[in-house]
Amino acid sequence: MYGSRGVRASAARRMSAVVLGAALLVTGCSSDGGDGSDPGADASAGAGAGITQQPKETAPFWVNPDGTAAQQVAALEKAGKKQDAEQIREIAEQPVAEWIGPDNPREQTQGFTEAADKAGRTALLVLYNIPHRDCGQYSQGGAADGNAYRKWLDGVAAGIGDRSATVILEPDALLHLVDGCTPEQFHEERYDLLKGAVTKLKSLKNTQVYLDAGNAGWQNPDQIFEPLKWAGIEQADGFSVNVSNFYSTEDSIAYGKQLSAKVGGKHFVIDTSRNGKGPYTQGNPDERWCNPPGRALGETPTTKTADPLVDAYLWVKRPGESDGECKGGPKAGQWWADYALKLAKASS
Numbered sequence: 001m002y003g004s005r006g007v008r009a010s011a012a013r014r015m016s017a018v019v020l021g022a023a024l025l026v027t028g029c030s031s032d033g034g035d036g037s038d039p040g041a042d043a044s045a046g047a048g049a050g051i052t053q054q055p056k057e058t059a060p061f062w063v064n065p066d067g068t069a070a071q072q073v074a075a076l077e078k079a080g081k082k083q084d085a086e087q088i089r090e091i092a093e094q095p096v097a098e099w100i101g102p103d104n105p106r107e108q109t110q111g112f113t114e115a116a117d118k119a120g121r122t123a124l125l126v127l128y129n130i131p132h133r134d135c136g137q138y139s140q141g142g143a144a145d146g147n148a149y150r151k152w153l154d155g156v157a158a159g160i161g162d163r164s165a166t167v168i169l170e171p172d173a174l175l176h177l178v179d180g181c182t183p184e185q186f187h188e189e190r191y192d193l194l195k196g197a198v199t200k201l202k203s204l205k206n207t208q209v210y211l212d213a214g215n216a217g218w219q220n221p222d223q224i225f226e227p228l229k230w231a232g233i234e235q236a237d238g239f240s241v242n243v244s245n246f247y248s249t250e251d252s253i254a255y256g257k258q259l260s261a262k263v264g265g266k267h268f269v270i271d272t273s274r275n276g277k278g279p280y281t282q283g284n285p286d287e288r289w290c291n292p293p294g295r296a297l298g299e300t301p302t303t304k305t306a307d308p309l310v311d312a313y314l315w316v317k318r319p320g321e322s323d324g325e326c327k328g329g330p331k332a333g334q335w336w337a338d339y340a341l342k343l344a345k346a347s348s
Contacts, residue, residue: 049073051092053119059301061095061124061166061314062116068335069096069320087344088320095301096273096315097168099126099333102143105152109159122164126316127156130173130193132186146189153197162205168269168316169197169236171212171243174227191230198232210269210311213239216247216255217279225262237311238267244317245271246279246295253307260309270305272298273315276347290326291339296346319343 051065051073064070069092076085098112109125116123129152133142143149176182177190194211201209211233213224228239239259242252249272256268276296280288299313320340322329329336 049077049089049092051089053121054093054095054301056120058304059095060122060303061301061312062112062119062121063093063095064098064112064115067092067096068318069340072320072335072337072340084341087341087348090297090344090347091319091340094315095121095124096318097124097126099128099318100156102129102141102152105155106159109156109165110161111159113160113163113165116165117163122166123160124166124168124314124316125156125160126168127153127170127197130170130190132182132190133173146193149193150196153200157200157204160201160204160207164206165204166208166269166312166314167201167210168240168243168314169201169209169211170194171240171316172214174212174224174231175214175218178223178227191227195230195232195235198236202235202237208237210238210240211236212243213241213256213259213268215242215245216251217245221255221259221262225259228259228263233263233266236266238269239263240269240271240314240316242271242275244273244323245289246275246277246292248275248278249299249306249313251278253310257307257309265309267309267311269312269314269316270310271316272301272313273317273319274298274343287326290323291329291336293327293342294346295343297343 049065049070051063051067051070053063054061069088072088073085073092076082076088098108100108109123112125113123129143129149131142131145131149143152173190173194177187182190198209198211201207211228211231213228218224233239239256241256241259247255249270252270252275256270260266260268274295275298277294280292280295282288283292297319301313301315303312305311305313320335320337320343322332322334322336322339324332329339
């Protein structure tokens, strides 16, 4: 992530195993179980954690019963660490987004949406594979080129099919066009890819799409509303704010409403996964976004929000996964047991 702009950090996330009749191939960064002080979350542990879905009328999004946090709960219980297990359960029992990795996109999205459909819920997905992603920072990578991205997106769409899905589209992709991080020669292609992605995903029967639009700490909505239009916001369901960041829900609503007024009154969603105590204000300003200490879980995911323009509070960032190799953290996207525990304890 381009830290000096105070935006978010994220990486190709660890993919949670989904089994629905047969084992589906799922790829991505594997979790190492954390900081070494707690038992790691092994690949088969989650089923023993007893994770259930949230009430559909409050949170219609799917809770992965075998997600990383659920695996950690099971491992802690097995080790006799009941109190810590109950703290991590606060994360494991909430619906969190599944970040779709670069390989086997059809298998990934099919697995998640089938499991969600079986539970009578909506899959929450994040597409994060735009070429030249993250400007060479902690979450660098992405598709090799535009054609590779389009092929990957075809796989994503085929895997979703007619099942219910809510998609957060390419966190930071627009911001890095505006803030000068992404070189000029890639701008036209990126707008084309984003607009094409919106069109492709909105052609699906039951898919909602939200283009990422930064956070309350990022400069001014005047600098992002035209790029949102060029990227296809008119056809999308709306935009997302605060992805993987820590700005308060109140400030995020204010930012989103300012931006909404400039893009035809579009609705938006807010990532509340770690904003329970707002942003970190100490240390190096360039890396306040990266694994900041003393943070807490925010409002739990729900479609019952404080403003009619806000479609949902979501946990887009997966609480407990590292922002990057800073402040003692593991690689971006890897499970960090100690940090997860601190987030949960600070929220109690």
